[in-house]
Amino acid sequence: MAAIIFVAAALAVAAMLLWGIGSAVARVVGIILLIDGLGGIALHSSALAGTHYVTEAAIGLGLWLAGHWLYAIKHRLWRSHLALVIWRLPGLSLLAPIPTR
Numbered sequence: 608m609a610a611i612i613f614v615a616a617a618l619a620v621a622a623m624l625l626w627g628i629g630s631a632v633a634r635v636v637g638i639i640l641l642i643d644g645l646g647g648i649a650l651h652s653s654a655l656a657g658t659h660y661v662t663e664a665a666i667g668l669g670l671w672l673a674g675h676w677l678y679a680i681k682h683r684l685w686r687s688h689l690a691l692v693i694w695r696l697p698g699l700s701l702l703a704p705i706p707t708r
Contacts, residue, residue, distance in 0.1 A: 630681065633674030640667030672699075680704045 644664025651660065675690035683705055685691040694700060695707040 625677075626681070630674045630677040630686075633670045633677065634686070635674075637667045637670030637672070637674055640664070641671060643667070676702075676704055 641664050644660045644662075644667055647660035648664065672690075672693065675686050675694070678686045679690075679694075685694070685705075685707075691707060694703045700707050
């Protein structure tokens with residue numbers, strides 16, 4: 608019983624942290640990963656480099672978009688014009704938490 612209460616409390620704290628600072632952290636970490644991944648692709652674009660940099664850039668873009676999505680839910684507006692333009696794309700506009708038009 609104590610373990611269930613501990614897990615529930617840990618999930619509650621994680622949810623509060625995610626709601627409080629999650630959008631900023633996701634945007635910052637996402638842009639760092641995106642820049643690092645794109646830089647790695649530009650510097651090491653050989654056949655031996657593998658897909659590590661492409662994966663890193665994709666995860667970075669996903670985190671950046673997730674941070675803007677969470678910000679839009681919290682504040683009912685888009686944090687940047689670039690995020691609004693990206694969330695207007697045909698596939699992503701269906702997932703946008705607020706109107707993009």
